Amino acid sequence: MxxxxxxxxxxxxxxxxxxxxxxxxxxxxxxxxxxxxxxxxxxxxxxxxxxxxxxxxxxxxxxxxxxxxxxxxxxxxxxxxxxxxxxxxxxxxxxxxxxxxxxxxxxxxxxxxxxxxxxxxxxxxxxPGHGTATSGPVVVGIDDSTGSRKALHYAFDAADRRRSELVAVQALPNAYFIPGPYDHPDRDELLAGAEKRLAEQVSAGAVPYPEVVVRQAVSNIPPVQALREAAQHAQLLVVGHRGLGGFPGLLVGSVTRGVLHHPPCPVAVVPG
The missing domain is CATH 3.40.50.12370 (Rossmann fold)
Structure with missing residues (x-):
């Protein structure tokens, strides 16, 4: 077939x-x-x-x-x-x-x-059982894994078919910063590295989809919260089956339960 x-x-x-x-x-x-x-x-x-x-x-x-x-x-x-x-x-x-x-x-x-x-x-x-949006972006969670690249391709295709914006979200890879009077000493370095990796992946994935407008977002909050907030008004949230980078253990254990327990919109889980 x-x-x-x-x-x-x-x-x-x-x-x-x-x-x-x-x-x-x-x-x-x-x-x-x-x-x-x-x-x-x-x-x-x-x-x-x-x-x-x-x-x-x-x-x-x-x-x-x-x-x-x-x-x-x-x-x-x-x-x-x-x-x-x-x-x-x-x-x-x-x-x-x-x-x-x-x-x-x-x-x-x-x-x-x-x-x-x-x-x-x-x-x-x-x-989800509640109404689903027919407008709004497609959101995809990105890290440095092979599964993430598969998810990105799926998300580009979904956004292209819907003629919608694609929002690519990456969590900072090594730490979630606790609010307070002192900056993490590596904050700027981590941010720059995450933005660079995100831009490289998005650029490679965008080649077959020149019509899709992409917005990139690097987050310093935990993955489940970052994805849920980004997808609050989305048509679709796309995640990889497993993650090895900025979203450690993506859709294994706590992140699985967090994203799928009360999904803010339809959630696509893409196998690697």
């Missing part, structure tokens, strides 16, 4: 959060010129008929929202996180809601969404 025909797979569970995720996925599939596959992973065989109704209703909502899109629907048995991770191997993108509260509320709880985002082969977008 060619990448152009790989589907956007959205995991649903009947909750409002997953319905919002499905509508977001439909719009994204249209931007990518890709089919949409609506998938409910049912771990309760006694509810198969109800599961079919849930997935059909959500797929029909997507059809009404995006008329010309190719949309398929499926109910599958198994463990939700494991099945979505398995499907990611052949998907263009996997989309999940940040919380599940419907008839199948155990399927897409926050821990499941985080597990899918952490282990999937494809990019994963976690969509």
């Amino acid at each position: 060619t990448r152009a025909k790989q589907s956007v797979v959205v995991g649903v569970d009947g909750s409002e959060s997953s319905s919002q995720a499905a509508l977001w996925a439909a719009a994204e599939a249209e931007r990518l010129s890709a089919p949409l596959h609506v998938l409910l992973v049912n771990n309760d065989p006694t509810r198969d008929q109800f599961a079919e109704e849930v997935v059909r209703d959500i797929a029909n909502s997507c059809r009404r929202a995006v008329g010309e899109l190719e949309i398929t629907e499926e109910v599958s048995a198994g463990h939700p996180a494991e099945e979505l991770v398995h499907r990611s191997a052949s998907a263009r993108l996997v989309v999940v809601g940040s919380r599940g509260q419907g008839a199948f509320r155990e399927t897409l709880l926050g821990s499941i969404s985080a597990a899918v985002a952490t282990h999937a082969s494809s990019p994963v977008v976690v969509v």
